[in-house]
Amino acid sequence: MTVRVRYFASLREKMGRIDDTLVYENIATVADVWRAVSSGRPIPDQLLCAVNMEYAEPQSLVNDGDEVAFFPPVTGGSG
Amino acid sequence: MTVRVRYFASLREKMGRIDDTLVYENIATVADVWRAVSSGRPIPDQLLCAVNMEYAEPQSLVNDGDEVAFFPPVTGGSG
Amino acid sequence: MTVTVCHIPFSPYAELEAYQQLMGDEVRRFGATAIFVGTMRDLNLGDEVTHMVLEHYPGMTERQLEQIVAEAQARWDLLDVLVIHRVGEITPGDSIVLVAVWTLHRGAAFEACRHIIEELKHTAPFWKKETVRDGERWVESNTKG
Amino acid sequence: MTVTVCHIPFSPYAELEAYQQLMGDEVRRFGATAIFVGTMRDLNLGDEVTHMVLEHYPGMTERQLEQIVAEAQARWDLLDVLVIHRVGEITPGDSIVLVAVWTLHRGAAFEACRHIIEELKHTAPFWKKETVRDGERWVESNTKG
Numbered sequence A, B: 001m002t003v004r005v006r007y008f009a010s011l012r013e014k015m016g017r018i019d020d021t022l023v024y025e026n027i028a029t030v031a032d033v034w035r036a037v038s039s040g041r042p043i044p045d046q047l048l049c050a051v052n053m054e055y056a057e058p059q060s061l062v063n064d065g066d067e068v069a070f071f072p073p074v075t076g077g078s079g
Numbered sequence C, D: 001m002t003v004t005v006c007h008i009p010f011s012p013y014a015e016l017e018a019y020q021q022l023m024g025d026e027v028r029r030f031g032a033t034a035i036f037v038g039t040m041r042d043l044n045l046g047d048e049v050t051h052m053v054l055e056h057y058p059g060m061t062e063r064q065l066e067q068i069v070a071e072a073q074a075r076w077d078l079l080d081v082l083v084i085h086r087v088g089e090i091t092p093g094d095s096i097v098l099v100a101v102w103t104l105h106r107g108a109a110f111e112a113c114r115h116i117i118e119e120l121k122h123t124a125p126f127w128k129k130e131t132v133r134d135g136e137r138w139v140e141s142n143t144k145g
Helices: A009-015 A030-037 B009-015 B030-037 C012-028 C060-075 C106-123 D012-028 D060-075 D106-123
Strands: A003-007 A019-022 A048-051 A054-056 A067-071 B003-007 B019-022 B048-051 B054-056 B067-071 C002-006 C032-039 C047-056 C080-086 C088-090 C095-103 C126-132 C135-138 D002-006 D032-039 D047-056 D080-086 D088-090 D095-103 D126-132 D135-138
Touching: A003 A009, A003 A030, A009 A067, A009 D126, A019 A030, A030 A048, A030 A067, B003 B009, B003 B030, B009 B067, B009 C126, B019 B030, B030 B048, B030 B067, C002 C060, C012 C032, C012 C080, C012 C095, C012 D012, C032 C106, C032 D106, C060 C080, C060 C106, C080 C106, C095 C106, C106 D032, C106 D106, D002 D060, D012 D032, D012 D080, D012 D095, D032 D106, D060 D080, D060 D106, D080 D106, D095 D106
Parallel strands: A003 A067, B003 B067, C002 C080, D002 D080
Antiparallel strands: A003 A019, A048 A054, A048 A067, B003 B019, B048 B054, B048 B067, C032 C095, C032 D032, C047 C088, C047 C126, C080 C095, C126 C135, D032 D095, D047 D088, D047 D126, D080 D095, D126 D135
16 A cells, blocks of 8 residues: 655654655554654654544554645644 | 703704703702703613713712713614 | 724725834734724614614713723733724715724733723714614614624 | 635735625625734744744645634634635734634624634644744744633
């Protein structure tokens, strides 16, 4: 299966890249995706994740062709 | 003493005039002013009053040269 | 702080744009602006309203509006406040009232803006007389906030 | 209902004027408009900020904003909603976000407007990176509402 993984904001800078394309066969959940891109580490508490542009949880399922995103807490708006 | 009395909105229409100038000597309070302009009636519950453009009560004192106003509940703004 | 009773139609957004232009570098200091615009509807109490006359008490109205704004300034940390209220002959779709509050943070802006419009409706001497199909009528009470 | 992510400076008041023009006779139906404008300040956490970059997640950001507005529409009786959020390079004094809500009565307008800006700040994927005297820094958390 193929999964596109995207990173935003400070996480993008920490990862040193804007995205990855995974072709592993052993990916079932968002947590598996994170382990694949971070040398097996667990998802940091603060990190948010999305599957196909909808918020998701570490245990959310990932399917072939999905876009998975990781990013820090959001800080839009003003005031 | 001289007191100018002003009427607004539906009260102005009911009174049939926009103001009165009283020159009575026996006026001490806003209620006295109202009695003088309304053939001795008490101030209706709903009516609001002001002395020199500040909200006042029926028992508020009136002095020579004051402007006393009577008007119905206010309905400004919108929404 | 500016309070204006306006005798001709006004565009709240043109007024806001112009007012903020005059602030100059001040615009770099505030983070939040909360604004309320009240507009004349063509329907009230189930009746079609063709136009309306808004009467006020020149002198007292301005004084009351200034007191309402001063009270809000004492209660919240407000950088600036603009209040414009229309009087005279008004047509559906016309703006009746504008309340704008500039603050550092949004909580105070929303709370002060809402407080000012509620106080205005309850204490500022304005009276509405509507023209409906079968004649004229004084509006006797305000809608709840 | 319109939600826009805007890549260049915008005037919230010119946008509101233009948006309302397009409503036509609709303007005779609403009585209340509540508006929030968020502006970039030149000071944050005690430091002078010279400029800022606002990053977003194209596609997800718009979808989140639309969901936030749809939820508000389900909860309150809203006649129209306009949300504009700036992204890219931003200078102090620039407008960052505009939320405008048109309703019959002011209660729903204020509540929905505030709800939308709070939800936006907590869930819409935007991230701020500030340039201060000694370099750049990511803003790590939002101010409370």
